[in-house]
Amino acid sequence: MDLFDILLSASFWAAAIRIASPLIFATIGELICERAGVLNLGIEGIMVAGAFAGWIAVWAGLPLWGGVAVAMLTGMMLGLVHSIFSVPFGLSQHVVGIGLTLLATSLTFYTYRVVLPEVSSPPKITAFQPYEIPLLSDLPLVGPALFSQTPLTYAAFVLAALTALVLYRTPLGLAVRAAGENPSAVAAQGLSVTAIRMGAVTVGSGFMAVGGAFLTLSAFDSFFFDMVNGRGWICIALVVFGAWKPGKAVLGAILFAAFDALQIRLQQTGIGAVIPYQVFLMMPYFLSILALVVMSRRAEIPNALMVPFNKGER
Amino acid sequence: MNNTTKAQVVLRLQGITKRFGPVTANEGVSFDLHRGEVIALLGENGAGKTTLMNILFGQYTADEGTVELFGQTLPPGAPRAALDAGVGMVHQHFTLADNLTVWENIVLGVDPLTAPRLKPAQAKARIRALSDQFHLKVDANAKVGRLTVGERQRVEILKALYRDAKILILDEPTAVLTPQEAEALFATLREAIATGLSVIFISHKLHEVMAISHRVVVLRHGKLAAERATNQTNREDLAALMVGSEVSAPSIETGAPGASLLSLRRVTTPDQGAAPGLKSLNLELAAGQIIGLAGVSGNGQAALSDLLSGLITPTSGEMEMNGTAVQRWTPRTAIAKGIARIPEDRHKTGTIADFDLTENAILETYASRFSRRGWMNWAQARAFTKDLIKTYDVRCPGPDIRIRLLSGGNMQKLILGRVLEEAPQIILANQPVRGLDIGAVNYVHGALAKARDRGAAVLLISEDLDEIMQLSDVIHVISEGRLSPGFGRGTMRAEDLGAWMAGHGFDAESPNAT
Numbered sequence: 047m048d049l050f051d052i053l054l055s056a057s058f059w060a061a062a063i064r065i066a067s068p069l070i071f072a073t074i075g076e077l078i079c080e081r082a083g084v085l086n087l088g089i090e091g092i093m094v095a096g097a098f099a100g101w102i103a104v105w106a107g108l109p110l111w112g113g114v115a116v117a118m119l120t121g122m123m124l125g126l127v128h129s130i131f132s133v134p135f136g137l138s139q140h141v142v143g144i145g146l147t148l149l150a151t152s153l154t155f156y157t158y159r160v161v162l163p164e165v166s167s168p169p170k171i172t173a174f175q176p177y178e179i180p181l182l183s184d185l186p187l188v189g190p191a192l193f194s195q196t197p198l199t200y201a202a203f204v205l206a207a208l209t210a211l212v213l214y215r216t217p218l219g220l221a222v223r224a225a226g227e228n229p230s231a232v233a234a235q236g237l238s239v240t241a242i243r244m245g246a247v248t249v250g251s252g253f254m255a256v257g258g259a260f261l262t263l264s265a266f267d268s269f270f271f272d273m274v275n276g277r278g279w280i281c282i283a284l285v286v287f288g289a290w291k292p293g294k295a296v297l298g299a300i301l302f303a304a305f306d307a308l309q310i311r312l313q314q315t316g317i318g319a320v321i322p323y324q325v326f327l328m329m330p331y332f333l334s335i336l337a338l339v340v341m342s343r344r345a346e347i348p349n350a351l352m353v354p355f356n357k358g359e360r
Numbered sequence: 361m362n363n364t365t366k367a368q369v370v371l372r373l374q375g376i377t378k379r380f381g382p383v384t385a386n387e388g389v390s391f392d393l394h395r396g397e398v399i400a401l402l403g404e405n406g407a408g409k410t411t412l413m414n415i416l417f418g419q420y421t422a423d424e425g426t427v428e429l430f431g432q433t434l435p436p437g438a439p440r441a442a443l444d445a446g447v448g449m450v451h452q453h454f455t456l457a458d459n460l461t462v463w464e465n466i467v468l469g470v471d472p473l474t475a476p477r478l479k480p481a482q483a484k485a486r487i488r489a490l491s492d493q494f495h496l497k498v499d500a501n502a503k504v505g506r507l508t509v510g511e512r513q514r515v516e517i518l519k520a521l522y523r524d525a526k527i528l529i530l531d532e533p534t535a536v537l538t539p540q541e542a543e544a545l546f547a548t549l550r551e552a553i554a555t556g557l558s559v560i561f562i563s564h565k566l567h568e569v570m571a572i573s574h575r576v577v578v579l580r581h582g583k584l585a586a587e588r589a590t591n592q593t594n595r596e597d598l599a600a601l602m603v604g605s606e607v608s609a610p611s612i613e614t615g616a617p618g619a620s621l622l623s624l625r626r627v628t629t630p631d632q633g634a635a636p637g638l639k640s641l642n643l644e645l646a647a648g649q650i651i652g653l654a655g656v657s658g659n660g661q662a663a664l665s666d667l668l669s670g671l672i673t674p675t676s677g678e679m680e681m682n683g684t685a686v687q688r689w690t691p692r693t694a695i696a697k698g699i700a701r702i703p704e705d706r707h708k709t710g711t712i713a714d715f716d717l718t719e720n721a722i723l724e725t726y727a728s729r730f731s732r733r734g735w736m737n738w739a740q741a742r743a744f745t746k747d748l749i750k751t752y753d754v755r756c757p758g759p760d761i762r763i764r765l766l767s768g769g770n771m772q773k774l775i776l777g778r779v780l781e782e783a784p785q786i787i788l789a790n791q792p793v794r795g796l797d798i799g800a801v802n803y804v805h806g807a808l809a810k811a812r813d814r815g816a817a818v819l820l821i822s823e824d825l826d827e828i829m830q831l832s833d834v835i836h837v838i839s840e841g842r843l844s845p846g847f848g849r850g851t852m853r854a855e856d857l858g859a860w861m862a863g864h865g866f867d868a869e870s871p872n873a874t
Contacts, residue, residue, distance in 0.1 A: 217471040224468050227457030234455040235469025236440035346459045
């Protein structure tokens with residue numbers, strides 16, 4: 047198979063969109079946190095916890111959407127923990143975030159062993175099935191690529207659009223953006239920077255967890271310890287790539303996912319026989335770094351990102 | 361205004377007392393503000409002006425006393441209540457978000473956060489109407505980060521007016537403006553009070569207080585020292601009330617220019633981000649002169665002071681020191697050639713807050729003067745610092761306390777001592793008295809004049825025109841990296857310099873000649 051054949055095949059793009067979906071959830075979640083001025087490095091651990099919580103809830107008998115809700119709530123609770131330390135206490139966001147990632151990951155593994163003490167391979171659930179949107183799914187190429195996905199993928203795109211609407215078209219979104227640019231401007235208007243930032247981190251973390259749950263409830267049908275596999279860190283980079291704008295961040299997620307889908311397919315072609323497969327595995331990351339360097343040079347970073355706000359200080 | 365006594369009382373402060381631990385910031389302060397009246401709140405740094413306004417605005421809670429707005433007692437510690445009652449505050453440090461547009465900054469927090477959506481068209485129309493009415497020209501779609509300081513202040517005022525403020529508090533509003541911009545601001549304020557707005561104008565510039573206010577309230581050491589109708593007082597009277605005794609500014613006479621110590625010819629440096637570099641600049645620093653550099657900040661002052669400190673090198677043009685061309689130019693050669701600096705920001709670049717006085721006093725000379733074979737000689741350093749403390753009147757418990765515990769004035773005296781003890785040839789004084797009280801200001805000015813009389817060249821960079829005009833033997837104005845010709849002492853009025861500061865008078869054909 048030649049490169050053009052791959053790029054023109056519907057199954058390639060369908061895979062890219064599927065791989066992009068969890069990244070979109072988590073990237074949007076991280077973007078909301080960062081727009082309010084808080085870097086959330088707990089993302090990796092929150093995704094692990096979300097993947098587990100959603101899956102175990104469905105395994106225990108909840109419907110699939112119930113699993114999504116449990117994942118979301120788990121993420122929000124972890125986000126609340128992050129925000130308590132990073133916002134009112136104003137601790138280093140790096141330390142809080144990395145600490146939360148370690149805590150959430152370990153707690154997940156611990157809970158897994160407590161719930162399933164004598165299981166050698168994790169049980170499977172019935173995951174989300176693709177839903178073909180009538181009419182749209184009949185379109186050539188885009189039909190199978192975009193409109194024959196699972197409901198959770200559609201939800202990812204809806205979430206990105208809603209986030210953009212809220213950020214740019216509502217007073218709440220304006221307050222969130224202002225909290226990330228100049229918190230004193232928010233405080234001077236009699237609004238609570240603490241409440242806005244804590245809310246943003248809590249909600250954003252909820253979406254990260256749903257991104258994790260996508261892996262267990264839609265992409266696969268079970269939970270493995272290393273399944274998140276650094277996706278959280280990729281999302282941190284995607285926020286920068288997207289210049290803190292939801293639309294561009296979604297594009298970045300799809301681009302990264304396309305590279306990922308491409309490398310799997312390239313491994314099976316003639317060059318795959320010559321070049322070691324590790325080179326292909328490296329490709330999406332390498333190209334992401336390249337794109338990041340090009341795209342993020344002119345981005346407007348939220349001015350107060352990573353700057354704790356203490357009332358009464360200048 | 362003769363009818364102020366009859367006008368409605370919009371704000372009544374009664375017996376306001378506020379303590380921070382053992383420090384009393386305000387003690388029993390009471391006064392009334394009437395509709396359509398401008399009160400100037402006058403006082404030195406640390407007199408309690410800002411604390412008082414923060415209590416009024418609900419950011420602090422008073423220990424005693426009440427704030428009444430339009431007859432209603434304000435619940436303590438609730439900024440929202442003050443805002444809703446119609447108090448608008450323009451802070452000295454603007455509270456604007458740079459990456460947001462003007463209209464976004466203005467509508468922030470006006471609608472409740474639960475409101476379904478913003479209404480940009482409506483907001484912009486309202487902003488346009490307000491800016492026409494009050495002559496506050498500004499582009500509602502521009503990002504705030506691209507605006508000049510004057511424009512940002514207009515946005516802050518619009519923000520208050522957009523919320524239907526009845527009382528406007530302006531904290532040192534003219535500190536960052538050219539005289540022309542300040543005049544425009546006054547015109548706007550006159551317009552606003554004609555419509556019934558009341559204004560509290562915080563300042564320590566006496567001529568502005570005289571120009572704009574109806575009444576003056578003077579704070580000293582947190583207490584109300586005096587209250588005067590503006591038309592029944594004068595500048596000398598107010599100055600005396602402010603500091604509690606007659607003010608004697610050092611009378612500084614013109615110095616006689618000596619040999620040229622440093623000359624720049626057609627020097628150009630690259631722009632640094634938004635800050636302009638120098639554009640074909642000619643400058644002569646002669647021994648025995650104070651050369652004042654006037655200008656609105658961000659017009660090339662940083663480039664010039666970086667150049668003289670050796671942090672940047674010219675891309676073109678010539679630089680001569682003591683008549684010989686300068687070859688390699690680094691911070692080290694600059695110090696070796698006798699260029700000393702009083703940095704612009706004494707907290708950030710002048711001192712290390714958690715180092716003690718001794719360590720701070722020898723920051724620039726520790727390697728050359730206070731160490732031998734790689735080991736520090738602390739005894740000598742301490743003795744040196746003790747001398748500095750005595751000679752330069754640094755009020756402190758001793759050389760071993762951390763410098764962050766010193767007041768701004770005493771910190772600056774230590775820096776001054778550190779610089780002057782080296783008997784430098786050229787002194788680069790960047791905003792040397794910013795934020796100091798009158799006593800410390802007079803001290804610093806006197807010391808600079810003394811250094812000049814000894815034969816040093818002093819380059820005084822300041823945004824305060826009064827300071828420049830009082831001290832300088834020669835005045836240059838810098839605007840967008842270009843330098844005006846040198847004006848002799850007393851040859852220019854503030855308005856003339858203001859025109860240059862606004863960029864008028866520069867002629868591309870004939871670069872300045874000194």
